Amino acid sequence: MKKLLALVPAISLCCLIAAARIPIGTLAGTVVDAHGRPVADAVVMIQTSDGLKPYGAHTNSNGRFEITRLETGQYDLRASFRGSQSDWTLRVMVHPNRTTNVLLRLPAKKAQ
Secondary structure, three states: OHHHHHHHHHHHHHHHHHHHOOOEEEEEEEEEOOOOOEOOOOEEEEEEOOOOOOEEEEOOOOOEEEEEEEEOEEEEEEEEEOOEEOOOEEEEEEOOOOEEEEEEEOOOOOOO
């Protein structure tokens, strides 16, 4: 039992080192309206392409967003603002130690 307990710190250290080596990247972009104008305070939803790990962010006053420290891989994303939603942008690849830029366009509002 004492030998087993002595292994716990070593195993924990190995797990921390492995976690620290997970490659990460950044996803950034701009949300614009149907006329190409930046949309401030839009919500950007992302999830891994398998539908897991959902995450949200808001655009700044210039319509820009940035999501850092994402595990590398493929992500799906969409933007929304006041009831309007962009189409899903599918399989956006986040590369290690790089920033992937995207443009999300909200549709024109339908006349009521």
